[in-house]
Amino acid sequence: MNVNETKLSVSGHESFPSLSIELWQHRHVLDLDDFSCDEVNLVFEIADAMSEVISRDVKKVPTLRGKTIATMFFEPSTRTRSSFELAAKYLSADTVSLDSIKSSVAKGESLIDSLRTLQALGVDTIVMRHPCSGAPYIAAQNLETSIINAGDGCHAHPSQGLLDMYTLRRHLGDLNGRKVVIVGDITHSRVAGSNIWATKALGVKLTLCAPPTLLPHGLHAMLKKCSLDHVTVEHDLDVAIRDADAVMPLRLQKERQQSGLISSIREYIQLYQLTPQRLSLAKPGAIVMHPGPMNEGIEISHEVAYSSQSLIEEQVTNGVAVRMALLYLITGGKIR
Amino acid sequence: MSPDLLIKNAHIIDPGQDIDTTGDILVSQGKIKSIGKDVKETGIPIIDASGLIACPGFVDVHCHLREPGFEAKETIESGTAAAAHGGFTTVCCMPNTNPPLDNLASIDYVNNTAARKGVIRVLPVGCITKGRAGKEMTEMMEMANAGCVGFSDDGSPVTNSRVMSLAMEYAASLNTLIIDHCEDTELSRDGQINDGWVAARLGLKGIPAAAEESMVARDIALARMTGTRLHITHVSTAGSVELIRNAKKEGIHITADATPHHLTLTEEAVLKNIAKNGISLAYDTNAKVNPPLRSQSDIEALIRALNDGTIDAIATDHAPHSTEDKLCELDTAAFGISGFETAFGVLMTLVNTGKIQLTTLLACLTHKPAGIIGEKYGVTATLRESSSADIVLLDLNKIWKVNARSFYSKGKNTPFNGIDLKGSVAATIFQGNFAYRDSMLEVTG
Numbered sequence: 001m002n003v004n005e006t007k008l009s010v011s012g013h014e015s016f017p018s019l020s021i022e023l024w025q026h027r028h029v030l031d032l033d034d035f036s037c038d039e040v041n042l043v044f045e046i047a048d049a050m051s052e053v054i055s056r057d058v059k060k061v062p063t064l065r066g067k068t069i070a071t072m073f074f075e076p077s078t079r080t081r082s083s084f085e086l087a088a089k090y091l092s093a094d095t096v097s098l099d100s101i102k103s104s105v106a107k108g109e110s111l112i113d114s115l116r117t118l119q120a121l122g123v124d125t126i127v128m129r130h131p132c133s134g135a136p137y138i139a140a141q142n143l144e145t146s147i148i149n150a151g152d153g154c155h156a157h158p159s160q161g162l163l164d165m166y167t168l169r170r171h172l173g174d175l176n177g178r179k180v181v182i183v184g185d186i187t188h189s190r191v192a193g194s195n196i197w198a199t200k201a202l203g204v205k206l207t208l209c210a211p212p213t214l215l216p217h218g219l220h221a222m223l224k225k226c227s228l229d230h231v232t233v234e235h236d237l238d239v240a241i242r243d244a245d246a247v248m249p250l251r252l253q254k255e256r257q258q259s260g261l262i263s264s265i266r267e268y269i270q271l272y273q274l275t276p277q278r279l280s281l282a283k284p285g286a287i288v289m290h291p292g293p294m295n296e297g298i299e300i301s302h303e304v305a306y307s308s309q310s311l312i313e314e315q316v317t318n319g320v321a322v323r324m325a326l327l328y329l330i331t332g333g334k335i336r
Numbered sequence: 337m338s339p340d341l342l343i344k345n346a347h348i349i350d351p352g353q354d355i356d357t358t359g360d361i362l363v364s365q366g367k368i369k370s371i372g373k374d375v376k377e378t379g380i381p382i383i384d385a386s387g388l389i390a391c392p393g394f395v396d397v398h399c400h401l402r403e404p405g406f407e408a409k410e411t412i413e414s415g416t417a418a419a420a421h422g423g424f425t426t427v428c429c430m431p432n433t434n435p436p437l438d439n440l441a442s443i444d445y446v447n448n449t450a451a452r453k454g455v456i457r458v459l460p461v462g463c464i465t466k467g468r469a470g471k472e473m474t475e476m477m478e479m480a481n482a483g484c485v486g487f488s489d490d491g492s493p494v495t496n497s498r499v500m501s502l503a504m505e506y507a508a509s510l511n512t513l514i515i516d517h518c519e520d521t522e523l524s525r526d527g528q529i530n531d532g533w534v535a536a537r538l539g540l541k542g543i544p545a546a547a548e549e550s551m552v553a554r555d556i557a558l559a560r561m562t563g564t565r566l567h568i569t570h571v572s573t574a575g576s577v578e579l580i581r582n583a584k585k586e587g588i589h590i591t592a593d594a595t596p597h598h599l600t601l602t603e604e605a606v607l608k609n610i611a612k613n614g615i616s617l618a619y620d621t622n623a624k625v626n627p628p629l630r631s632q633s634d635i636e637a638l639i640r641a642l643n644d645g646t647i648d649a650i651a652t653d654h655a656p657h658s659t660e661d662k663l664c665e666l667d668t669a670a671f672g673i674s675g676f677e678t679a680f681g682v683l684m685t686l687v688n689t690g691k692i693q694l695t696t697l698l699a700c701l702t703h704k705p706a707g708i709i710g711e712k713y714g715v716t717a718t719l720r721e722s723s724s725a726d727i728v729l730l731d732l733n734k735i736w737k738v739n740a741r742s743f744y745s746k747g748k749n750t751p752f753n754g755i756d757l758k759g760s761v762a763a764t765i766f767q768g769n770f771a772y773r774d775s776m777l778e779v780t781g
Contacts, residue, residue, distance in 0.1 A: 133538055134665065137618070155539030190539065225537075226537065
């Protein structure tokens with residue numbers, strides 16, 4: 001699908017998008033496992049319109065005026081949080097950011113009590129990040145307010161999965177049959193978790209590349225059980241990268257060495273760093289992405305990170321557009 | 337409060353004595369007086385037990401009554417009421433209380449509280465090591481003499497093999513039982529559920545089968561060396577079953593139990609057990625238990641082990657928790673299932689689907705666990721004349737829906753909530769008195 005010309009109508013939504021908004025059936029965005037290809041494309045189509053908005057001099061539309069969006073981050077984050085907050089502000093939503101939440105947690109308040117307080121305050125949508133896998137699911141089971149998962153433990157990060165595919169689509173067009181490699185700490189990566197589903201929805205072939213110690217033991221069984229036959233697993237990056245249309249190294253946390261999951265950062269670099277030499281094994285002009293924050297010199301070399309093939313900065317920009325699209329669909333939509 | 341009672345027309349099953357007949361049971365002064373046909377007795381309460389099974393009261397070698405220290409989760413009073421509701425007349429409570437049951441005074445406390453507040457027999461299990469710290473063994477002789485039925489650091493294993501072997505040697509001299517919760521805590525570190533496809537799907541740290549099996553293998557080696565009586569509790573994997581089977585063949589004095597939930601549920605319960613509000617993944621904290629629910633092939637191995645006697649008993653590992661311990665993130669939720677009140681109905685699904693015989697099930701709930709404990713604590717789990725009148729009446733045809741809110745236990749944490757079960761407890765009689773009676777069951781005379 002090409003970047004379409006649809007203008008975001010400021011006064012009403014009637015003029016866009018071409019895909020029916022009736023497609024949208026989600027009250028929450030918890031992961032992408034329940035997204036159809038059409039739904040992903042709907043998000044992309046709205047994100048295109050949002051991209052136009054954020055390229056303007058005055059980046060503000062009144063679409064979500066009178067709506068309130070809370071960001072509730074139970075673990076530190078700068079980019080995802082600012083991305084969501086700016087997305088909300090560009091749409092004229094009021095935002096509340098719960099920094100104090102840590103202190104109420106420190107005072108012994110439970111997750112659900114914290115969220116119920118927000119609900120009682122009249123918040124329309126809660127954007128939450130949490131260090132425990134599944135926390136937004138527990139929240140959504142116990143609340144009426146819409147939840148957008150901004151990353152839960154080692155499980156999912158749906159807006160990241162969408163922005164990754166959105167970025168690829170802007171450069172590659174139709175993604176059906178394309179090959180993407182994600183390399184690094186798959187076990188602890190919610191980005192990989194959501195991209196497994198995003199790639200499935202769009203017909204992308206995905207290779208997960210990591211040493212066995214950074215892959216979940218149950219991964220192969222899960223791929224089989226969930227019919228994820230578009231995913232392959234490969235330990236050797238030089239093999240995995242062949243014919244790839246895009247490569248995405250994941251941040252390697254230095255604590256992984258202390259916890260014994262890798263022998264040394266030094267050996268990890270030798271085996272898995274995305275270098276110009278390795279990148280040359282992929283398709284010519286293959287795209288490089290990274291969910292950030294980068295450890296330059298560990299999972300990715302400086303030369304690759306700042307090469308012409310790198311779309312790492314564009315991912316950040318696209319992230320705002322995709323999150324505007326999600327906030328629009330969740331907060332402004334008519335699904336109740 | 338009359339300890340006299342006549343149970344008429346019951347289908348009497350006493351697996352320990354190979355009795356399977358229809359008849360009457362006369363209870364007098366808290367003991368079984370006689371079993372026979374057309375027993376005539378007047379002036380005492382009579383139950384018409386037509387259509388019901390009468391068998392010895394169930395014996396649970398592994399449960400948590402939480403007292404002292406965690407009375408918000410359970411007390412000896414609420415826990416024994418729940419056990420009676422589930423058909424149990426004897427329960428062995430684990431010592432991971434606060435303070436832990438690691439000395440004579442704490443054992444006396446449990447015994448005294450059970451005597452005052454309990455409605456059935458409570459036999460405390462003492463700690464193997466002081467403070468459950470895994471370093472120094474407890475004063476087992478004194479505690480055993482006070483009624484401690486066995487020793488365990490349950491909730492944790494004794495990690496240090498030297499400490500464990502010394503405790504085993506010491507226990508062997510006292511002819512008492514060592515009960516181990518087998519878990520290599522390095523392999524299971526931060527683990528939440530079984531280390532399988534569901535853990536990968538949910539982004540949760542897994543607990544591999546090897547965490548249990550490596551410790552079972554070690555314990556077997558230590559039991560071989562020390563000659564102690566070893567009981568492996570809550571066996572959950574096919575590999576553990578195989579180790580225990582071989583150890584038994586070798587003649588090592590080892591017994592084992594499995595729980596109703598490990599015999600019937602897989603890891604998938606965490607994934608999709610009654611997700612509320614239409615949410616796709618449940619992350620059901622009520623299915624979080626240690627050891628974790630495993631795979632279908634493990635269930636099949638456990639059932640084979642029940643049938644061939646490798647697993648001697650079924651124990652509930654009743655682990656009640658308060659709502660706030662479970663209504664939270666899965667990583668921070670407490671491990672455990674409130675198991676007394678669903679045990680029989682859940683286990684009957686195995687009988688109703690032809691996986692085990694009713695008599696096998698009843699044996700694993702009665703004389704076989706009683707045999708592990710030994711008769712010196714008054715647990716016979718038989719309907720022999722002059723033994724304690726500990727009897728359970730069972731209605732195999734009653735279909736009922738599990739409703740955790742109606743539990744007698746303070747712990748409403750069950751992964752079985754809302755499901756239909758066929759087979760229920762109609763009455764539990766302890767020493768001739770009703771410890772539990774279904775309101776539909778009439779007593780006349």
